[in-house]
Amino acid sequence: MLLELDNLSVSYATRAGPVQAVDGVKLGIGENEVVGLAGESGCGKTTLIRSLLRLLPKGARVTADRLAWKGKDVQGMSDREFRRQIMWNEISLVPQSAQASLNPVYRVGDQVIEAIDEHASMSPAAARARVEELFDLVGLEPRLISAYPHEFSGGMRQRAMIAMALVLDPALVIMDEPTTGLDVLVQERIIRKIRELREKSGNSILLITHDISVIAEMSNRIAIMYAGEIMEVAPAIELFEEPVHPYTLGLKNAFPSIKQIGKPLISIPGSPPNLLNGVQGCPFAARCPFAVDQCRNERPPFSEIAPGHVAACHRAGEAKMMRTQAAEKETWQFSKSAA
Amino acid sequence: MNALRALYRGVMNQVGIIRQSPLGTVGALIVVFYVIVAIVTPFLAPHDPWATLKDSSGHIASLRPPSAEFWLGTTFLARDMLSQMMWAARTTVFIGLVSGLISIVIGANIGLFSGYYGGRTDEALMRFTDIIYGMPFLPFIITLIALFGRSQSFVILAIVVIVWRTSARVVRAQTLALKQRQFVLAARARGCGDLRIIYRHIMPNILPLLLLYTAFNIAWSIIAEAGASFLGFGDPNHLSWGGMLYEMWISGQSRTAWWWFAFPSIAIISLVSALVFISRAYEEVANPRLRQR
Numbered sequence: 001m002l003l004e005l006d007n008l009s010v011s012y013a014t015r016a017g018p019v020q021a022v023d024g025v026k027l028g029i030g031e032n033e034v035v036g037l038a039g040e041s042g043c044g045k046t047t048l049i050r051s052l053l054r055l056l057p058k059g060a061r062v063t064a065d066r067l068a069w070k071g072k073d074v075q076g077m078s079d080r081e082f083r084r085q086i087m088w089n090e091i092s093l094v095p096q097s098a099q100a101s102l103n104p105v106y107r108v109g110d111q112v113i114e115a116i117d118e119h120a121s122m123s124p125a126a127a128r129a130r131v132e133e134l135f136d137l138v139g140l141e142p143r144l145i146s147a148y149p150h151e152f153s154g155g156m157r158q159r160a161m162i163a164m165a166l167v168l169d170p171a172l173v174i175m176d177e178p179t180t181g182l183d184v185l186v187q188e189r190i191i192r193k194i195r196e197l198r199e200k201s202g203n204s205i206l207l208i209t210h211d212i213s214v215i216a217e218m219s220n221r222i223a224i225m226y227a228g229e230i231m232e233v234a235p236a237i238e239l240f241e242e243p244v245h246p247y248t249l250g251l252k253n254a255f256p257s258i259k260q261i262g263k264p265l266i267s268i269p270g271s272p273p274n275l276l277n278g279v280q281g282c283p284f285a286a287r288c289p290f291a292v293d294q295c296r297n298e299r300p301p302f303s304e305i306a307p308g309h310v311a312a313c314h315r316a317g318e319a320k321m322m323r324t325q326a327a328e329k330e331t332w333q334f335s336k337s338a339a
Numbered sequence: 340m341n342a343l344r345a346l347y348r349g350v351m352n353q354v355g356i357i358r359q360s361p362l363g364t365v366g367a368l369i370v371v372f373y374v375i376v377a378i379v380t381p382f383l384a385p386h387d388p389w390a391t392l393k394d395s396s397g398h399i400a401s402l403r404p405p406s407a408e409f410w411l412g413t414t415f416l417a418r419d420m421l422s423q424m425m426w427a428a429r430t431t432v433f434i435g436l437v438s439g440l441i442s443i444v445i446g447a448n449i450g451l452f453s454g455y456y457g458g459r460t461d462e463a464l465m466r467f468t469d470i471i472y473g474m475p476f477l478p479f480i481i482t483l484i485a486l487f488g489r490s491q492s493f494v495i496l497a498i499v500v501i502v503w504r505t506s507a508r509v510v511r512a513q514t515l516a517l518k519q520r521q522f523v524l525a526a527r528a529r530g531c532g533d534l535r536i537i538y539r540h541i542m543p544n545i546l547p548l549l550l551l552y553t554a555f556n557i558a559w560s561i562i563a564e565a566g567a568s569f570l571g572f573g574d575p576n577h578l579s580w581g582g583m584l585y586e587m588w589i590s591g592q593s594r595t596a597w598w599w600f601a602f603p604s605i606a607i608i609s610l611v612s613a614l615v616f617i618s619r620a621y622e623e624v625a626n627p628r629l630r631q632r
Contacts (some may be wrong), residue, residue: 055528058458083530093528101525105543118530184362 002172002204003029003091005051006066010044010051010228013059020278021047021060023228026302029172034198034205036219036236038251043272044228045208046096049174053093054082061259069169088119088168097178098161100148109145111136112164117167134163137200138193155186159193166197174206179214191217212255213305215239221308224248227272228282234309244311244319246288249326282314289331290315290322353550356624365542369613373606374423385410386419388426388578393417402596412598414583415590424602427578431610434564434579435493438498439557442483446503446556447549451537455518467534471504476563477570484572491574492544494567498560508551513545539617547625554618565607580607 010022019187022044029035037045051062069086077086095101102111109131116127126337132142149157158178165173178194179187198205209215215222216236223233224247232245243249250268270275270287273279282288285295294314302310305319315322325331357363386392394400394408401417403409411420453464480497487493517523518541518604526540542549567573568581569588580603 053528055524087528087530095521095525095528097521098525100521103522103526103540103544114526114531115529125442161525 001028001030001068002070003206004025004066004071005052005064008048008051008062008064008067010047010063011061013061013318014276017276018061018278019275021228021275023278023283025225025228025230027083027223029204029206031070031171031204032202033221034207034219036222037206037208037225038210038215038222039225040210040272043225045210045225046176047228048225049093049176049206049208053087053091053174054079055093055247084119088115088170090170091172092165092168092173094161094165094173094175094178097181098178099154099157099181101161102152102157104118104149106148107146108149108152108160112145112160112167115164115167129188130167131163134167135160135203137166137197138163154182155190158182158186161196162190162194166201169201169237170203172204172206174208176208177210178207179209179211187214194218212251222245224251227279228275229283230312231284232306232309232311232313234311238306238309241297242319242325244305244309244316245284245313246290246315246322246326247284248311249322250287253326253332254277264329266332269332282312289325290318356547357620359618360616360620360623362616366613366616366620369609370617373428373432373610374516377429380425380429384422384425386422388418390419391417392419398525401523402451402592403595404601405598411602412596413598414586414599415592420598420602423578424580424606426631427580427583428606430566430574430577430579431561431606434495434498435561435610438495438564439553440501441562442494442499442503442556443553444508444551445499446552447508447510447542448504450512451514451542453507454514455533455537455541457515460623461511463564464507468504471500474501476501477566480567480572489572489574491577492583493571494564494574497567498563500558501563502556506549506556509548509552510545513548514541517541517544518629527538547621549623551618551621554614554621558614558618561607561611561614580604 005025005027008022008025009020011020013016013026025048027035037048039045047056047060050056051060052067060226063112064075066073069090074082077188086240087202102108110127112131112134113124113127116122116130122130131145131157135142135145140156140159140163144152144160144308152160162175162178165175175194179190182190192206195218205219207215221233222239224231224239224245226247231247232239232243234243239248240252243252247268250266253266254268256265268287268290273286281296282297282300285291288295292314298314300312300314302312303316304310305316354367357367392400392409394403394477399417400409400413402415403413405412409419411424413419414423449464449468450495453461464593476497479501480494483493483497501513501604523536523540526536531540564573564579565581565584568579569584573582575584583603584600585604587593588598593600
């Protein structure tokens, strides 16, 4: 295992009280693996990865039973040490809205070189050669090294940020919404590029997105997140073919399938819970058509469905029944009358 | 050689910005004119500015209007106005530049740190700025001079203490906006420390604003210096335009010797407006919405 998280929680101090943005996350990322992390906007995906990289704003509190990199717990490490040893050398980040992540007043190449300079000692010529190599790898012309960000298109900036993340050949690259805000053709190109790079270099990727189709295309393993908690983790194909958690079932309904053209999509009624002061029981209980009293009072533990497939649901044993019923529109209309 | 080329490129960049605006070009020419005057004065001033002069027929040349002999006339004490004006330009340009530059350095740093760190740092620095905002310039310089005597360095000190405050507030506001931008987070993710982010990532983005306020602070410093000198708080050993007006005023000749007050006043007005024209040219860069007007 490269990265191991156990019971990782992040809370933000706000004027109204603590907000539990990430709650009890357990996740591992192995070598040469692409893990997708999906969930709707505001479910804590970005907070989760920023807590890993110590990029959270002041007022955020991170606790974890274990936060280990290559088997060594890094929670005791000072920020300085962490920045020296782990950041960029081991874990790098393609930040959210990478298109705005380049400083408009510096040449793109110089910003990539800055990443090298902060973490490794390389002669200017060697650094320049490395940048050229990476620009070539992500499909940017070498002359663009001395261009300014405003001369780049959105897709080119995205690729430049990917080049920057790969510059020190880290074992894990975290990509936060790498395709958001790009048109479908550019998305496709970026995805193909990322996959190509991975085949060549063999780094692991943690891919964060709310776009299920991107995740389905790229990941070996998928984790579904809701209201700050992991709901279900499964190998990619298994998650789509045999989902267990009602939230996953709902998500699947909400995405169009090429096999069911013309069939109206079924959406999940209601909206995510307010995370102020935390949530009792299962966070999805209020919107779940299969919720029982136990769900509202008791937090469901992770139960292992199959090797590598876990779900946090009290009724995980009745997956087959839930799967059949969840495909019916009527099942999801319960809470409209209830609410 | 590389550094020289970078410097040349930087200067040409600034020239390009100023030249885009006709007013800015005029302003720049006026400023360059006064700077050249300030530099060449010791070699070119026709007379000793403090000497009592006699005309060609041997009479004391008191209160002569502008003529071929004394281009800008003479004062009550028969001193040559042109030479006085030139030496005064030297003082004014020096005090203006020094206090303008020191105040922008102080203002920019306080603004940057206040905006970037926020919280208690911000609170402390901004309350300090508020206190300075409450200080009126004239009573402050009167106190300073009463305590320490009339000298150029105390005039500069008084001006700097007062002038930096506006730039600090404006820079802080810009920093607050910039530090939320995605590229700051990206720089932090890449491992840049706070100082590097402040000086290498945020400051270059507010450079047009800094130059605008540099021009502004210099203009304000010149007005402040002229005002203080006119009231008699200037350094008596250095001529300045405000000081010349002060001499004129206490001699009681303001109604008879028009050249004695006209030339120093024109000099102050033209140099200050020239600086405002330049800052206007920078403002069009810092605030593109102005361009359509």
